Structure formats: C-alpha cells, structure tokens
Amino acid sequence: MAKLASWVVLVLVAVLERESGNAAPVTERVTNFSQEDDPLSYLVQFGYVEKPADGRLSSIRQGSLTQAVKDFQRFAQLPETGLLDDKTVEMMRKPRCGVRDVTPSERLRRDTGLQITRSKRYAFAGDYRWKKNDLTYRIWNYTPDLSPSQVREAIRRGFQVWSDVTPLRFRETTSSNADINIQFSRFDHRDGYPFDGRGGTLAHAFYPEDGRTHFDDDEQWTDGMYAGTNLFIVTAHEIGHALGLAHSSYPGALMAPFYQGYDPDFKLPVDDTRGIQQLYGMPDVSRPQPPVRPDPPRPEPPVRPEPPRPNPPKPKPEVPDTCSSDFGAISMDGLTYAFKDKYMWRINDYGVERGYPKPTRDLWPKLPRGIQAAAYSRWSSRMYFFKGDRYWRYYGYQLEYGYPKRIAGTGLPKNPNAAFVWGANGKIYIFKSNRYYRFNEYTGRVDPGYPKRIRQAWGGVPDRIDAALQWRNGKTYFFKGDSYWRYDDNARKVEPGYPKSKALAWMGCGNRAIPDKLTLPSSTAQRLPAGTAQHRRMRKNRRQRMAP
Template structure:
C-alpha cells in the first residue's frame, strides 16, 4: 500500500511521505473529456489563447506565438499544480471554468520596458464611474480597503483625486470597453489591470456584467480589487493557491482577510517594507515536508485522498504523481476555513466534515442542503466540543469518533451511538498514546500517522492488533 522510504527521505515528515507517495492498489483513471464535447474544447482554446498565448502586439500583454496547444496545456497544468499531461482532462477543464482575473498567467512583466514598479511611493487614484450593484459609498470603501491592503505592508501611500491624470484610473465596463481587451460577460474574467507605465499603466477595469457586492454573495469587490491593484503596482500572478495574487477568485470572508506572506514578499521586493520597527507578516501556505507539519483531517473521497490543513486541502489521485493544493473556499465558500475531522461514508456516497460542534456533508463536490448540523444530533455528549479525528469502517458500517483520549462508535444505519462507549483509545489501539491528528481506513486497515513520534501504525480489524507500518 505504501512505497518504501529511502534513506534520504527519512528526515522528511511523515505527512510529507503520505501526501506525496501514498498509493492504493485499486486506482481510478483520470477522466478524459469526451471528443464530442466541442463546446468544452472551444472553451479551452479560448482560455489558453487568452492566458497562455495572448493575441495582439500590445506591449502590455505581448508574447511569442505559435506555441503548440499541448505545450500550453502543460504550462497551464504546471502553473496550477495539476497533473502535467498536455491533455484536456476533467480537472484541467474544471480549473479553466473557474472565475478569475483577466491578466495572463505567464511572466509577461518581463516584456515590459523599464522597471516594473512606480518610481514614486505617493500614488493617486480616481474612480471614473460606479457599478449599479453597490452604492457609491460601498464602492469607495471597498476600493480604499483594497489599496490599504498594499499600503499596510509597504511605503506606498494612496490618495483619492478627481483628476484625469491620476496614476490609477478605476472604471467599470462591459465587453469591449476601450482598451482592446474585451470582457466576456458574466463569470469567467472578472477584471484586469495594467502594470506601472505612462498612460494606461496602473488602470484597473472591472467587468460590470458581474455582480459585485460587499459580502460573500456574488463577487466581493474588495477581494477582486485588492488582487487587481497588485497588478497595477507591478506584481504578476502567483502559482501559490493561498496567495491573493493567484489568478483564481476565492470567495473567502473579507472580514477575516489577511494578506498572505507570499504577496507581502512580492510587494516588498518592489517597494521595500513600511517605515516602522514592526515588520508585517501574513499567513503562509503550509509545506507538508516541514518536520513540524501536521494535518487537521484526512479522508478518502471517491477513490482519491483529501488532506486538510488550515484553509487548504490537498487532493491526491492514485494515478497522479502530483498532489493538488487548493483553498477550501475555492471549492466550498460556505464551509469553515478549517476542518477538524472528516470521513467518507461509502453507502451514502458522502463525505462528512467537522468543525467545532457542527458538521457538513458533501455529495461529490456539492454541499448537501440542510447542513450544518450539530454533532449532538449523533448522540455525542455536550462535553464534547470538537472531534479530533473520524474514520468510517465500511465492513462494520460504523464510524469511530476520536476525542481526546477516548473514542465513540456510531452506527450509521441506526443513527445512534453504540452502547459501551466511550472507550479508551490506548486500550483498544495499542501504541496510540496521543490523540490522533487524523485516521483513514483502507481495505479494513486503520492508518494512524503520528507526527510527534514519526511513526505510522495500522490497526488491522482482521486480527485486532496494531502493527507498525513506518518508523522514521
């Protein structure tokens, strides 16, 4: 079930090993796109032409032409951390359909003449017109907050003016709006901005066919604007899925937004740090090969593995070498940004995700209506405030919930807790002396990775004994 570990890998964390190397004996093929789906192929061609081989000779978005389409697909797959095949598979198409920024993903800024930054720190901006989706005061507030994201971590200062010679001209338009880079209607491309330069440089345009809001319904103007202003200041796209400058829109709660460290590093490489004794820092994207890394939850998912950490999750397909990293909010805007525990129910074809006293259900990638529900509806006592780990046994159709030093057994068919629980974990699972971070079941075996001791153990239901799988 697992690859052997070479000597040079033994210093890596156990989770790094699991994330990058675990494979199951039964594997599902990567789903290709049927050849009859001409509409999808047309979408892919337009996407690649727009973001990986832009047309035209503008100095802003110029790139060499005549790149084979398979090479462009590989480039796109590599940028987003997908399996690099050069083929239009379902996951590649899925990524192409996500709402995103209209600026290309390749390193276009290397083609711009001169420095890719403003030669001054005091910049002016003008809001040329307003979207009817929001009140002018809401738009003003969203724009001001979006600029403040960057001024808080750099020496930049932004001043609103009502002048044609403002450094950054901000406007809303639809389709062809005067810059030779037309918008595409609802969804798809949300906005675009031009890098620092005379004339159109710094100008930021929003597609008014979108529904912009101050909340989480529609597209949050603050989040879209903060990203676009990164371009207006000289930043290109980041392949870090947690970065603000990642091209794909992520519907996070703007009230909890903190500029990620990747973006802070980028803007400070251009303009330096702000004046003051305290240097701002931001959240980072987790690195599974960090020896101190541990996961929040892990579960199977229709033949794949899903690993959760903070606001991120990894997808590992058994036939893919790469492990995909995504923001939870990029798939499920209504889920919490951190998951405590997760398990898959094969009979129900659902994945259940737990956070605090509540849990949610997924059917495929769709949130099931009627959730979240309380964990107490399952029969857990009110003394339980969160579930540390969960695992479903498809042979017994029972789900085990691990909480502290104890665990409960839940009968999925009867929807009740079994009698005689909770029981001590260390009595029934010898060798597991600490609260599990996560547990996953496969072929009747329970996998208990323990980062603190750098071991992974299997509990085999057939002989009810614990076996050491890996010891690093």
C-alpha cells in the first residue's frame, strides 16, 4: 500500500444525533451535520477509529467511539469530554488538509491496547524522508483561479519555507522524473482518494519518496488576499507532508491540520522548524574567522627613565583560560554555554563573547561549582545540570521547587562525563566512561535496556568525553580536551576529517598561541615557530575554520 498522507471519503450508513445545545454520545444523531460529513465518518476518515472489516458501523463499540472523540479533542486542544459538544463539531467542520491525524506508530499503539498520547508538538509519519538534499518538482497543470505565473510563484515560496531552514534545495523542472509532482484535480483523480468539492478537504500529499501532491481544484485558490483559499499557505503545508512531516498538535503550527488562512507576514513557526530540522538538519552555517588586521606601525617613543611601577595585581588562578581549558559541560538553549569550575563562557559564531568567562551563578543562582554535565530540553524548556549524585533543574534561570534531587533510584550514574538532548527523540543522553544512558525526563528514570556501550550506537566517539551538545546545524558534537568530533546523526558515524581543535573552532583562539598541553597555564604558552609543520597547520585551520 502506498505511504499515504491523505483523507479517504467513506460511505457510511450510521447517523448520529443530539438535541440542540446538548452534547450527546457518538452513537446518536447529530442534526447540525449533513449525511456527507457526519462526525463518525470524520473520525474514521482521519484515523481516530478504524472502520470494521465488515463495513458496518454498528459493530464499533461505544467505548471505542468515545475514546476516539477524546483523542480528537486532545489533538485539537479541546476539553476531553468524549461528547460531541458544539466546539468539537465546529472544529470538525473546519476546512483542513486530508492527511490522517493519527500516525502509523500511534495506530500501532492503539491496536495493541494503549492510549494514543502525543506531546503538543510536531510529529513524523514514520521513517520516511528523502535520502538526498537536492529535489526537483514539476507543476503538471494550473488552476484557472490564478495565472500560471502566480501559481508558480506561490508554489516556489511554499518550497522556500522549508529550504530556508534546512540544507534542502528545490528546483522546478519539466521532466517526468521530478521528485515531487504537483497537480490540481477534482473529485476522483485516480489515486484512490477523491476530493469532495469546495470546502472540507483542500489538498493531500503522499509521504517520501512518493512525491504526489494534489490540490482540490474546486477550491477558490487565491494569492495575497484573505478571501478564498491561499495557495501559498496550503502549498507550504502539503510540502511538509511530502518531506515526511505528519500533522502537528501544536497550536499555530503550519503543520496543524486545519486551514489557518492568509498571513501577509508569515514566518515558519518554531515547532515546524524543529520538526523538519530533525529530519534533515539545519542549514550549513559557517563560523567565519574575523579578519585579522595588523597593527599600524608606531613611531619609536623617546627613551625616558621608567617611573617606579606598583606591583601588578596577581592573576586569579581559579579563572579558567579560554584557549587552554577543557569543558566541564556544554549546553545550548538558544545560546551556547560552556562550563568549567564555577565559570561559564557564552559562545557565538565567532568564538567566546566579550566579557567571558563569568561566574555561572550570575545566571543560574544556587548552582554549585564544578558542574559535570548539562543539557537543555527544548520539549520541556528545562535546563538540567548534573554533579556527583545530584541533579538540578531550572526553568529559565529559576531553580525549580524540590531541586536538587538525588539520582538514587533513577538509574543515572554518579559523576557523569557529559549530557545532551538528542533531537531525534527528545531524550536526554548521559555519558559516563564507555557507556551511555537514556534518561526520560517525564518518568524521571533511565529507560529500560540502558546503559549501553558507546561504541554500539555512537561509532567513532571516544570514551570518557568531557562534554557534548547538538548545535543549531543539527549536528551532534563531542568534546574531549582540545579535540572535538562532529557526528552525523543520520549516518550514525563521526564525519571525516575529525577530530579538530576546539580552541580554534569554538573558542575563537586563532589569533593566539595554543599550548601543546592543556595543563599548562596560558602564561607559559610559547608561540609556535614560523615555518614548522605545527605552525602551518594552525594557519591553515585559521583560514579554513568552518562551523563545527
């Protein structure tokens, strides 16, 4: 069976009822729904309840129907009453995409007797994604509502929504071998999923690597206006399905199933951005080296006797050196922070920001010195810190009530080496020695089956790392001493050409000497002699330093 993200028009014979103004069970008649769009048909159509093999709706249990209504209400952010109240019926009547709301994995949970649960965020259709970044698309025909040039521009912008935040590149073609094929059709158009006329379902698409994307030509397609159905918005939504995204339950997400109307200032919401970047990663972001300008020549000052100098202040030995220190932990919550002892650095695309390191407690009060691991969860908006046999949880910069907590009974190791949240599943991964643990922040425990050996899942990553994080280009980075490794989450291996120097690429130390051993204080570091192989390598790294 084709991997379909579409809605199915079903001919059902059951009718549902309720009295005006009063919610009713699903098995009664609903008078404000027509025979063609009754709620039970809707629930079957979008995957909330399966149509019986014999086709008779009377064989569907009342308990299953009530649970199906609750599942829909949860997805649509409505009170979970299990009854067809006015708000539920109103939501079912909204124009929408034809993709089933219940994903294959969620159907599997339901079929095995488990309740459908989902966080309020994006979802994936399964293991469906394109295996390449350069994709072509063809527009096979045009709606009479707009000129061909308007259609092409609206569709081009629909693709651009996704190429702006991923490494994906899209090109229009007239080849019959295009990856994504766009077509305007009416009613039965020979893909097994006919349209329904104006209103109702607006469009549907097939998941990768099928590429079929169809629009209902009975809709009034418009461009740049509030009237009708905006082609750009619907295109951007359907291309999300063609790339592998399922419907999001996050309010306001582009991938929410309900048509949201024209928005002249549309910007892809964060939920959709995070979802597509988990499939394809972030755009290649370079970390350019600021140009190094030589100091202008200065005239030799006249020789004068030196006045007596006061004793210079003694340096604070506890302040870590930016270019020679290893990390105790590193994390990213929109900004990237690295931690060492009781200090932190804030890192941008060029290196460490001016004025750092600073005391960690300037941002996170009550946090002890010597943090060993840190991780920021985008799903719960919480920052976790680990040290010894305890862990701290902050919301923003406020320590939450009841923390710190002991790790006893959680399955977590004492004195972890590193922690980070892997975007593919939103779980916190803890590394200790040559093993790793998967921590579920909602259960507060390590998942069953862990720990596992690092080499089993993270090929090429060394044991006893210092720190780890997933950066905003979608890559995962592992740090140890002055070395770091970039890990390809899709290929499940370290990328060629690594390890590289942390001091050069992350701390912005290309303009100063780098000690051969990190245990040496910066004051004893000597410049590398010009012409040596080590000096040539440092100059090459400085010229070619790219995003880690």
